[in-house]
Amino acid sequence: MIAIDPLLEGRLLWTPLLIVILKVVVVFVIGLVSTIFMVNFERKMVSGLQNRIGPNRAGPRGIFQALADGIKSFFKEDLLPSRADRVVFRLAPFLSFVPAFLIWSVIPLGGEFGPNDDGTLKDGTVVWFGEVTRVQLADPPIGILVVLALSSIAVYGIMLAGWSSGSKYPLLGSVRASAQMVSYEAALGLSLAAVLLSAGTLSTASIVAQQDSFVNWNLVSTGIVPFIVFLIATTAELNRPPFDLVEAEQELVGGFNTEYSGIRFALFFLSEFMGVVTMSAVIVTLFFGGPQPLFLGDVNVLAFLGPLSGTAWFALKLLGFLYLFVWFRATLPRLRYDQLMDFGWKILIPVALGWFLLLAALREFSPDGTFADSLRVVVISLAVGAAAGGLFLLALRVAQNNRLEADETPPTREGVTT
């Protein structure tokens, strides 16, 4: 299995270079269009879930609303607060917008999958203009690390935006945001390790190529736990409800982007919604086989689309997650900050780490997957896990007792007396 794009091997000639430029432009357009679509999709879906009409003025059924909002922001005055750090204030929108865009480059967007005539499986490569390539902008051997690196850079955008505004609420919002994002990034990374354990590679194309049937989807082969941890961590990483503490309007006005207006605000807005689409695409790639078809028996339902069927499968799965994120927003109330931190550190991270070690133990000590071996490993792991859990609960108890001793005067609920 090749972990690289065969297009870019060897000497770089004109045809591959033109294909690269064509791909870049197509991915760029997909990125922008999907973001505009996402804004509309979210507003329409939320309005439906809240039993109201939603945008319906710009274009038929309001489909041009997001576009109109984007164009409007060009015509709005771009204020620079007097206390702001001018350089950083201007730089911050780029730091959050550019990484959101770049994640698109390592996502497999389509390809040819399914059995060949001779029974072997296709590996997702396609032939364009006589060149073998992938329906993916780039396939570096460290694809997943690129995603993690870019989502870490996005933290800088938010943190510096709040810090450089020279204002009260943006600073609070950005401090909260960076603590929240780094906390859940740890959970994100640990749950991702379970996927890498079953994939054995960091290249996104290879991760997709391995998930060639439903039982091989990482959702199933890693157990469902890493997927759940990853989904929750992604929601927090994107500052989406119920983890949108960053822009808790009742406490922080608008959060880190309070002082931003005009096109700078539009760039933050764009990167936020693009982040939803790209991270959904990452989830689909890692856990749901990306553009791999879901076979019903031996039948690929979307096979009639020919070479586009991979892309159609990808879009279908992506749409499911986009809807899930909107559904979260419409359904779940926002968490309190201490609940958010407790949940991230004291539940998600230990669970993700423990599950990773369990999967590693299963792979080492029960390589054939026989029932007796697996059972023995699981029982021993459960015993070790219970000991670790007991220790952890003890630590929580100690922390609580220390706090109880620390404040000797428990607050009474007496009223204020004159």
Add this chain to the structure above:
Amino acid sequence: MSQYLPLVVLLALAVVFGILSFFASRLLAPRRPSSAKEAPYECGIVPSREPPERFPVSFYVVAMLFIMFDIEIIFLYPYAVNHSTLGFYGFWAILFFSVIFFATFVYEVARGGLDWGPMQRYRQLATDAAMVTPERTLASTVRRVGTEGREPESSSPSAA
């Protein structure tokens, strides 16, 4: 390294898009700054204090813990990718490392490094019962403020 060529091209395109939209905004948008517009946003109140430069130390603790966890993750990934060649030695090494790591994490939790906000308490019934006594009236529970230099109300309804 040519595998990264498309990434660089997309990076350039995204940066160019951002810069172009800035220039478009500069051409199209009005520029009428005033001191009121440039003041820090405080929901309409004129800002009276310097913006805060300090924030709770818990955020620093979280940042340091994150660095620790990031190192753990950095060590996990090579093992996860190459676990078939590393074999038992790799597994025991990772397990040993994780145990030490987990022990420090437990210590951190026990010292209260991850405690946020006020304590979660259960209210006592006695305190709750004291809330509904007839001694508690508007006069005893509500403190009147802003009455300096004003005529005291002659017939206060809460005096009774």
